Amino acid sequence: MRRHIVLVSIVLSVSALAYATTYLGALGPLGFDTRLLAKLFLVYAYNPGAPELTVMSPEAVTSIVWDFRGVDTLYETVVFYMAIVAALAIYRGIGYSSSGVRGAGLSLIVRVVTKILIPMNVAIAVSIAAHGHLTPGGGFQAGAALAVVSVLLAVVFSALSFGKLGVSLARAVALRSAGLLTIAAVVLAPVAFGVATGIRGFLMQNYVKLDSPLAFPTHVSGQLISGTLIWLNLAEFFAVSFGFFVIFMLLSLREDVVREQLGEEHEH
Amino acid sequence: MIEEVVRYAGLAMLVAGGFINLVGAVGLIRFRNFYLRLHAATVSTIGGTFYPLLGLALISLSTPELGEWRFFMGGSLLTAAFILLMLAPAGSHALARATHRASVARPEPVIADHLEEDRGG
Numbered sequence: 001m002r003r004h005i006v007l008v009s010i011v012l013s014v015s016a017l018a019y020a021t022t023y024l025g026a027l028g029p030l031g032f033d034t035r036l037l038a039k040l041f042l043v044y045a046y047n048p049g050a051p052e053l054t055v056m057s058p059e060a061v062t063s064i065v066w067d068f069r070g071v072d073t074l075y076e077t078v079v080f081y082m083a084i085v086a087a088l089a090i091y092r093g094i095g096y097s098s099s100g101v102r103g104a105g106l107s108l109i110v111r112v113v114t115k116i117l118i119p120m121n122v123a124i125a126v127s128i129a130a131h132g133h134l135t136p137g138g139g140f141q142a143g144a145a146l147a148v149v150s151v152l153l154a155v156v157f158s159a160l161s162f163g164k165l166g167v168s169l170a171r172a173v174a175l176r177s178a179g180l181l182t183i184a185a186v187v188l189a190p191v192a193f194g195v196a197t198g199i200r201g202f203l204m205q206n207y208v209k210l211d212s213p214l215a216f217p218t219h220v221s222g223q224l225i226s227g228t229l230i231w232l233n234l235a236e237f238f239a240v241s242f243g244f245f246v247i248f249m250l251l252s253l254r255e256d257v258v259r260e261q262l263g264e265e266h267e268h
Numbered sequence: 269m270i271e272e273v274v275r276y277a278g279l280a281m282l283v284a285g286g287f288i289n290l291v292g293a294v295g296l297i298r299f300r301n302f303y304l305r306l307h308a309a310t311v312s313t314i315g316g317t318f319y320p321l322l323g324l325a326l327i328s329l330s331t332p333e334l335g336e337w338r339f340f341m342g343g344s345l346l347t348a349a350f351i352l353l354m355l356a357p358a359g360s361h362a363l364a365r366a367t368h369r370a371s372v373a374r375p376e377p378v379i380a381d382h383l384e385e386d387r388g389g
Contacts, residue, residue, distance in 0.1 A: 106362050113358040120351070 041068065052210045056218045057133040057226035065138065066232050070204040074187065077239060081180060084243045088173070091250050094261045105157040114156045121149050125241065132233035133226035139233040143240025150245045154252035162249060172245040179238030186231045190214050204228070274330040281323030288315030302373035306360055313356040321349035 020026040045063040047054040055063040065073050105111055128135075129142035153161045162168070187204050193214060194201025200212045206227040208215045216227035288311060295308030325345035328338045367373050368383055 107365055110358050110362045113354055116354065117351070 051208050054207060055226065055229070056207055056224070057229050058224075059133055059135065059138075061136065062133050062138050062226075062229055062233070066229050067204070067206050070232075074183070074204070077180070077183065077236060080240065080243060081176075084176070084246055087247055087250055091253075091258075094253065094258055105161070106155070110156055114152050118149055118152060121152075122146065125149075125237070129233050129237035130230070133229040134224070139236025140240050142233070142237045143244060146237070146241035147244030147248065150248040154248060159249075159252040159254070167245065167249075169246060169249055172242045172249065176239050176242035176246065179235045179240075179242065182235035183232060183239065186228050186235065271330040271332070274326050278323040278326030278330065281319045281326070285316050285320030285323065288312065288319070292316055301375040302367060303364060303375055306364055310356060310360045313352065313360075318349050318353050318356075321345050321352065325349065 041060055041064060044050060044053045045055055045060040046058040048056070055067040057063045057067075125142045125146035127142075128137035128145055129139055132138035132142070150162075150167075153165070190201035190205035190212075191203055192201075193199070194212070199214060201214045202209065202212060205212065205214055206216060206229070207218065216231075218224065218227050292308050292312030292315065295311065296305055299305045299308055322345075325342045328334060328345065329342040331338055334341065
């Protein structure tokens, strides 16, 4: 009986709220300013007619993420970087040794299916990153897609497979740092070029501004690459995917191995 | 003519997928132990997702109003259906195997357990 009362009251309150918000207009008229802001972003995302305002990317979300509010995204990347630095600091001194680890992985069926799946996964991730300025997606999403590969490797083929494939913690950290350095280089390039030539250049500048003629190339042999966006997406792809690789490699360490190495450390 | 036939075949697959999903959901609630429920879940994934994806591929391929994009849509749907057909059994197999090895879900009554017999249990 109580369940029926709960059910009836949920249905009644949801329908009352739906009626109030749609037919009675309880939320008031839709804000005009919100619509105006959305229209501005849509109009200027790809607009060769207004070169000093446009991003030259038909993907409005990527335009906002990497240009209109690019510095925000830059700091988000730095926060992610710091999280991985913290994880590495917690696990400091704990090697990824394979001694005493016997790993056969899951059954043959799962291993064969995963072997077919992993190349598809890598291809999709690269495609999401390289088309980030044209279709929904981008560097972070592509990095998350590639990070799935590390989980699959650890679960299906055991954590030993990282060593067999030549993916070590040091290499993953190096590749992630290379991605971050590329982002920094793309962000600083207009300023450095401006300082060298005496032309005014801005941080994260993508296309010409009213008082600065500097611009990244927007097309390569007829293909739209949207200036900085493709480079930032590809660099973010490396930074995020190998950052996740580091995290998942650390998480797939066996507990007894970690405890053993920690115990040795405490005895010193 | 042939387009109509293909489209209605696709629609039939969509409707069949919806029905199979309903059956799978009922089975997931009503079945007694883990392995039977896993079977119901697999019925939903294969019958309730693979067939509708195939049906959608047929519908999009038989819609000339979509222009060349219908091949793009149909191809994507067929690829997704193929990947699903490959992954869903592997996933349920891994779940069932791990559960059996860890002996965490003992079905009652056990009529035949060939896996246990093979292991000499």
